[in-house]
Amino acid sequence: MKPNQVWSVTELNRWIKWVLEREERLADVWVRGEISNFVHHTSGHMYFTLKDRDARIKVVMFASYNRFLKFLPKDGTKVLVRGSISAFERDGTYQLYARDMQPDGLGSLYLAFEQLKAKLEAEGLFAPERKRPLPQFPKRVGVVTSPTGAAIRDICTTIRRRFPQAEIVIAPALVQGAEAPASIVAAIGMINRCTDIDVLIVGRGGGSIEELWAFNEEVVARAIAASRIPVISAVGHETDFTIADFVADVRAATPTAAAELAVPHYLEWLERVKQLDLRMHRAMRGQVEEERERLTRLMHSYAMRQPQRRLEEAQQRLDDWQMRLRQAMGKLRDRRKEQYWHAAERMRRFRLSDRVAAKREQALRMEERLHQRMEERLATARSAWLARLAQLDALSPLRVMERGYSLVYKGERLVKSVEPFAIGDELMVRLKDGSITAHVTEIVREEKADGSEKDRTANTDAV
Incomplete structure (x- = not known):
């Protein structure tokens, strides 16, 4: 929301509605008040005002919710309403959208009932997978109820009539009043300490919600849930529901119905056996x-x-099969023989000696081509060798000496200048067709064109 922003009425109402609906504490509220201006519209929706001494709030309860009401609201009725707060955008008013409603006299009890129910359901005590099956033929049936009420008479009468073999174990308990929850819990514990009880009935006859309230207490519900024996809840009449009904393994509409669920009817089983x-x-x-x-x-x-x-027929069929087998074997032998002769004929067509001669001729041709190739390779190599030999011969010093040149050695060293020589030194001159030995008698150095001296050939006396 921006400061100094100018809103249209629609935008402002929409913003207020959005703010109210975002508030979690307003999503599920209980409101106590008195009904006024009650209108039950032809659409089925209910519109009224809920007020107390100092304030009032508009309430709407749509038909999808009010059709479950167990009383008819009217002006002046004090009620406890459960719902959520939101705004009606068109009129710019906030109101309570009701989901449930109870007369105020019973409202506190109903609220406690709903809260405990939600708590135990969240813990998983109502889960179907916790429910245990009832034994089909129980030997001993435990009963937790008032020993003086009509419920115990109905249960005992029904069990003895339906299945007289079963033994009834009664754990007396108070089923009404402030001490009833503790008494019921103690009776359930006593029955569970007996190791041979097969099924347990917990309940009482009908009454008002206050009279049945002991079976809505948390301690009773947890005692039923902790029972190691399968429990049948039989509280009140068919329309009465208590927390014990949700926790028990099986709910019976009445104590008599609980007894019918606990034991089979022996006459029915006798008839079934028959x-x-x-x-x-x-x-x-x-x-x-x-x-x-x-x-x-x-x-x-x-x-x-x-x-x-x-x-005889079997023997005849056997003979027939033998004949057919012989014929089949003969045909197979003939086919194999024909295949053999065909193979032999093909072998004769491709005689080994002919193939050897062909391969030998092929080898001779290959050998001839090999010799021819070798001769060609040798001729090529010989030509290349002679060419290189001619090149080497052209570069040989002997070829140079044939044109009048000679080589002068002093000892083993080839001499190219007059510097190493002195008068009287012995030298060897290598010519084209031999060599001579000489002594130096004169050394003449020639001048170069740039004024330096240039050596001339020394005079020698040949020996």
Whole structure:
């Protein structure tokens, strides 16, 4: 929301509605007050004002919610309303959108009931997977109720009538008043300490919500949930619901219905056994008749009347199969023989000697080509060698000496200048066709064009 922003009425009302609906504490509230200006619209919706001595608030309860009400609201009725706060954008007014409503006299009890129900449900005590099946033929039935009420008489009468074999174990308890919850919890604990109780009935006869309230106490609900024995809840009449009904393994509408759920009717089971016995006898007779008919058919069958003929027919079929087998073997042998001759003919067409001669001729041709290639390679290599030999010969000093040149050695060293020589030194001159030995008698140095001296050939006396 920006400062100094100019809003339209619609924008302002929409903003107020958004703010109210975002407030979590206004999403689920209980409001106590007196109804005034009550209108039950033809659409089914209810519109009224809830007021107290100092203030009032508009309330709307839509038909989808008010159809579950167990009383008819009217002006002057004090009620406890549960709902959420929001704004009606068109009129710019906030109001309470009701989801539930109870007369104020019972409102506090109902609120406590709803709160405990939500708490135990969140803990998983109402979960279907916790519910245990009831035993089909219980030997001992435990009952927690008032020993003087009509409920115990109805339970005992029904159990003895339906299943007289079952033993009834009564744990007396107070079922009404301030001390009733502790008494019920103690009775449930006493029954659970007995190791041979198969099923437990906990309940009482009908009454007002205040009279039934002991079965809405948390300690009673937790005692039922902790029972190791499957529990049937039988509190009040069919329309009465208590927390004990939600926690118990099975809910019965009345104490009499609880007794009917706890034990089977022995006459029904006797009738069922008779029917099973009858069906078994009928099935056995039918099977015996079927086997007898089958035996009769076998006795009058062709095989039983002339067994030798059946053997002869079997022998004939065996002979036929042997003949067919021989024919098949002969045909197979002929096919194999024909295949062999065809293979032999192909082998004759491709005789080994011919193939060897062909391969030998092929090898000779390859050898001839190999010699030819080798001769060509040798000729090429010889030509290359002769060319390089000619090049080497052209560069040989002997070829140079054939043109009148010679080599002068002093000792083993080839001499190119007059510097190493002195008068009287011995030298060797290598010519084209031999060599001579000489002594130096004169050394003449020649001048170069730039004024320096240039050596001339020394005079020698040949030996």
